[in-house]
Amino acid sequence: MTxxxxxxxxxxxxxxxxxxxxxxxxxxxxVSTAGPRWRRPRLRLGRWSAPLGLFGAAVxxxxxxxxxxxxxxxPHDPLAQDLPILQAPGEGTLMGTDxxxxxxxxxxxxxxxxxxxxxxxxxxxxVLIGAVVGAIAGFFGRAVDEVAMRVTDLVMAFPTVILAMxxxxxxxxxxxxxxLAALIVSWPAYARLTRGLVLGLRSSNYVVxxxxxxxxxxxxxxxxxxxxxxxxxxxxxxxxxxxxILLLSGLSxxxxxxxxxxxxxxxxxxxxxxxxxxWWIGVFPGLAILTVVIAFNFVGDxxxxxxxxxxxxxxxxxxxx
Amino acid sequence: MTDALxxxxxxxxxxxxxxxxxxxxxxxxxxxxxxxGESGSGKTMTALAVLGLLPGSMTASGSxxxxxxxxxxVTTGGSAGGSAGGSIELVGASRQVLGAVRGRRVAMVFQxxxxxxxxxxxxxxxxxxxxxxxxxxxKAAARSKAEALLERVRVPDARASLARYxxxxxGGQRQRIAIAVALACDPSVLLADxxxxxxxxxxxxxxxxxxxxxxxxxxxSILLVTHDLGVMSAVADEVTVMRQGLVxxxxxxxxxxxxxxxxxxxxxxxxxxxxxxxxxPEELVEELVEGREGAAGSGGSDAPVAASDHxxxxxxx
Amino acid sequence: xxxxxKAVRSPRSRGGRAAHPFLRYALRRVLTSLLLVVGxxxxxxxxxxxxxxxPVAAALGQRAAEDxxxxxxxxxxxxxDQPLVVQYFTYLGNLLHGDLGVSTTTHNPVVDDLAxxxxxxxxxxxxxxxxxxxxxxxxxxxxxxxxxxASDHVLRVVxxxxxxxxxxxxxxxxxxxxxxxLHIAPGSGRLSSDFTTPPxxxxxxxxxxxxxxxxxxxxxxxxxxFLPVLVLTLYTVGLLTRFVRTAVLEILDQDYVRAARxxxxxxxxxxxxxxxxxxxxxxxxxxxxxxxxxxxxxxLVEAIFAWPGIGSYAYQAASHLDLPGIMGVGLLIGVMYxxxxxxxxxxxxxxxxxxxxxx
Numbered sequence: 001m002t003x004x005x006x007x008x009x010x011x012x013x014x015x016x017x018x019x020x021x022x023x024x025x026x027x028x029x030x031v032s033t034a035g036p037r038w039r040r041p042r043l044r045l046g047r048w049s050a051p052l053g054l055f056g057a058a059v060x061x062x063x064x065x066x067x068x069x070x071x072x073x074x075p076h077d078p079l080a081q082d083l084p085i086l087q088a089p090g091e092g093t094l095m096g097t098d099x100x101x102x103x104x105x106x107x108x109x110x111x112x113x114x115x116x117x118x119x120x121x122x123x124x125x126x127v128l129i130g131a132v133v134g135a136i137a138g139f140f141g142r143a144v145d146e147v148a149m150r151v152t153d154l155v156m157a158f159p160t161v162i163l164a165m166x167x168x169x170x171x172x173x174x175x176x177x178x179x180l181a182a183l184i185v186s187w188p189a190y191a192r193l194t195r196g197l198v199l200g201l202r203s204s205n206y207v208v209x210x211x212x213x214x215x216x217x218x219x220x221x222x223x224x225x226x227x228x229x230x231x232x233x234x235x236x237x238x239x240x241x242x243x244x245i246l247l248l249s250g251l252s253x254x255x256x257x258x259x260x261x262x263x264x265x266x267x268x269x270x271x272x273x274x275x276x277x278x279w280w281i282g283v284f285p286g287l288a289i290l291t292v293v294i295a296f297n298f299v300g301d302x303x304x305x306x307x308x309x310x311x312x313x314x315x316x317x318x319x320x321x
Numbered sequence: 322m323t324d325a326l327x328x329x330x331x332x333x334x335x336x337x338x339x340x341x342x343x344x345x346x347x348x349x350x351x352x353x354x355x356x357x358g359e360s361g362s363g364k365t366m367t368a369l370a371v372l373g374l375l376p377g378s379m380t381a382s383g384s385x386x387x388x389x390x391x392x393x394x395v396t397t398g399g400s401a402g403g404s405a406g407g408s409i410e411l412v413g414a415s416r417q418v419l420g421a422v423r424g425r426r427v428a429m430v431f432q433x434x435x436x437x438x439x440x441x442x443x444x445x446x447x448x449x450x451x452x453x454x455x456x457x458x459x460k461a462a463a464r465s466k467a468e469a470l471l472e473r474v475r476v477p478d479a480r481a482s483l484a485r486y487x488x489x490x491x492g493g494q495r496q497r498i499a500i501a502v503a504l505a506c507d508p509s510v511l512l513a514d515x516x517x518x519x520x521x522x523x524x525x526x527x528x529x530x531x532x533x534x535x536x537x538x539x540x541x542s543i544l545l546v547t548h549d550l551g552v553m554s555a556v557a558d559e560v561t562v563m564r565q566g567l568v569x570x571x572x573x574x575x576x577x578x579x580x581x582x583x584x585x586x587x588x589x590x591x592x593x594x595x596x597x598x599x600x601x602p603e604e605l606v607e608e609l610v611e612g613r614e615g616a617a618g619s620g621g622s623d624a625p626v627a628a629s630d631h632x633x634x635x636x637x638x
Numbered sequence: 639x640x641x642x643x644k645a646v647r648s649p650r651s652r653g654g655r656a657a658h659p660f661l662r663y664a665l666r667r668v669l670t671s672l673l674l675v676v677g678x679x680x681x682x683x684x685x686x687x688x689x690x691x692x693p694v695a696a697a698l699g700q701r702a703a704e705d706x707x708x709x710x711x712x713x714x715x716x717x718x719d720q721p722l723v724v725q726y727f728t729y730l731g732n733l734l735h736g737d738l739g740v741s742t743t744t745h746n747p748v749v750d751d752l753a754x755x756x757x758x759x760x761x762x763x764x765x766x767x768x769x770x771x772x773x774x775x776x777x778x779x780x781x782x783x784x785x786x787x788a789s790d791h792v793l794r795v796v797x798x799x800x801x802x803x804x805x806x807x808x809x810x811x812x813x814x815x816x817x818x819x820l821h822i823a824p825g826s827g828r829l830s831s832d833f834t835t836p837p838x839x840x841x842x843x844x845x846x847x848x849x850x851x852x853x854x855x856x857x858x859x860x861x862x863x864f865l866p867v868l869v870l871t872l873y874t875v876g877l878l879t880r881f882v883r884t885a886v887l888e889i890l891d892q893d894y895v896r897a898a899r900x901x902x903x904x905x906x907x908x909x910x911x912x913x914x915x916x917x918x919x920x921x922x923x924x925x926x927x928x929x930x931x932x933x934x935x936x937x938l939v940e941a942i943f944a945w946p947g948i949g950s951y952a953y954q955a956a957s958h959l960d961l962p963g964i965m966g967v968g969l970l971i972g973v974m975y976x977x978x979x980x981x982x983x984x985x986x987x988x989x990x991x992x993x994x995x996x997x
Contacts, residue, residue: 052795150677153674153677154674154677154678154680154681157674157677157678157972157975157976158678158681158968158971158972158975159930159931159933159934159971159975160930160931160934161931161934161935161937161938162933162934162937162967162968162971162972162975163681163968163972165937165952165956165964165967165968166681166682166685166964166965166967166968167685169685169955169956169959169961169964170685170686170961170964170965172959173959242801242802246802246804249804250804250805250806250938253804253806253938254937254938254952254953254956254957255956255957256956266804266806269804269806269807269810270806272810273810273941273942276813276814276818277818279811279814279818282807282810282811283807283810283811283814285807286804286806286807286808286810286811287807289804289807290802290803290804290807293802293803293804294798294799294802297798297801297802298798301794301798
């Protein structure tokens, strides 16, 4: 350990984990010394990140329960305008009422049914699209790679929220279009990540030796490469759920997502701009966004600690000389 | 004659397990002391412990005493606190004491000069910043001293080199620059951690020869940490072999290479290239020693003296 | 790093051609950026022409759109009967003449609206980027140096929480607390009503006020800046802190830092001359990214403070589905972001001699 630290950049650095495949690791290892060695991803949760991750998971599960049980929990119809308007919290309702006499508490509860599932859907879709495009680009290279990377360049030339806003506006304001716009801006990150990992792994000795043994490209991709990509992609995805929620509610805040009267957190905060004195209209839905995003981010951060060897042993690549 | 550096009962450990488990080592004044051993044997950590630069997760106990040359009248202040009976205790020394020792009394050369020199700072800056800090030299004085240092380690075109960046030099020249940086404040002890391992075989000999010269010119003692017994046989006066945090054997070079006492030392020697040690150890080692000495003494050529960078660690790199 | 530092091993001495490799590098970056600018216009063009709602109906109103003759004439006038490629070049030509169309909300040329709004946004963006870089570098360096200690974990949790806050909500809460409740912050806008706009030089009220020697106007403008800048700073500082921590950790593990400590240099010198200089390139990259998220942030924040910048304009345009307005904002911010990234790329060359000089 002491001396290995100062050696040349470790070839393993490019590949976050080793092959899961017995053939790649055990059998060929003596030959392919430069290949990544299989290291069991040790679940070494930091002293702090583990409890925080658990706390985040608990809050996240709680919110998912709230979303599922919304009809049971919510005391009022979230759309019914049958209460006195602009009533402060505590005067008959838990979180007050808005300018149309709707119960803020019930709307916050029902809001969980809108944002959380859509954000999860969004992340799953971006991962699928991004991983497939990235894997194809990285593995087969050439024209596919060129086209895919130029498209990601184009998307990444804009700040995300701005591009999503522009696309959502062009598609027309609706929740579905907002998700579509968010999808268009978020898959390239996964494509880039996957492509980079595939590129690194494709030339690694254990994959090359697999191909020398006559394995088909698909087998290499599926059995030798894919397992090593899951970890990093999962980490990125888990940290992205929070971003997705912020993006979707941001678009709704701009009026490019959920349409009134849908109980959606971002547009509820937007409603508050017309009624600055009635602080409860905006504060509670915003708190809902905050707690959900923090929960998912804590989970993602703990996952990163657990799965990503790089966050534990950060090595310098050194100069390229 | 006193020793320049005396290590006794040095223990280094992490929270969970020991790295160095009580070693003794005396670095003779004006000599090169080789510290050999495989990866993880604790030799690099021993060197870092001398400077108090162990990673935060490790602690050292025992004693490392540095002979106090303050009488030479170069330093002032700083070392007074740690000074006792003509030597300074470095284990557990205060920040001030270490600050006055590092770079000034004890300097270090690292394995890979392409990572141990800052890529974004000029060679001149890296040669002069500690010079000015320790010796309080002005800009002009520091520059002329830096130029002299580059000449001493035989970097060509010394004056112009001061304005260049490390990536503009070859590997061997870079290591010479790193040595010049270490020598800037006339330290009495130089810790050289695998100084030739990252270099091309053809330039290793030149660097080793430079180290030998610096010692022979007087005033300097070197602790040479390496896993390469070929390097040891070329320049070391004495050799200590470590394994798993313990010293297994310590002897003058001649004796170690001709009559190794410990089985582990013998196995290391047998691992040298072309070894037929098991059949006739004496012959082989004599051959080795003669070959190395002849080339090392033969002057400035960068001939491949250390015949190989063969790695006793068994191809770990 | 995206910079390619292809180092060639050449022991021979180099002449005075030092500027050459950097110029080549700079030229390549500029060309790439220009290509991306074309890409950005392509995106806005495609989006404008992809609108499900018929642009004719949008422009003429429903009744006129039912008359085929009027529609045909309209399409001919605006070149909508031309092939898309031709339309794109017409669009590009218009852009080059500064024609971004007419806003359907303000009924002004979008270019004029944006030109009026830009200085206000630049003023808070500059303030926020400077503040968040300073805070982010300090906190990130502290966290890296105290890796694994309590302060590291606290900073980590706080920065993660900071990244989780919906900006528009934070703006609302701070505005409510500081203005409605505590009456500390001044009201919305860039200046209080009893002040007149300082003579325009840069368009940044604080700078213009100072240039005109109007100290009280400067103070009023600065106090109006405070809340928007604070919100945007909190938005980006979490990102910066986390990235700086990672970058500094990576540098702390470098041999040259160990070597600097072995030289006996004071900690201050080691941090500033060795560690931060080494981390400057990744940090610069993040600053570019942070600037992007900051521009996004203005769109979500300005409306709440009624700050008359690009963000408020975008908010207004978005809520009225004013397509020319939104596309104008997208184009402007896209180009600004590219410009920032170009500057970042060029600064790499300044900071890294391996990019600047041949070996």
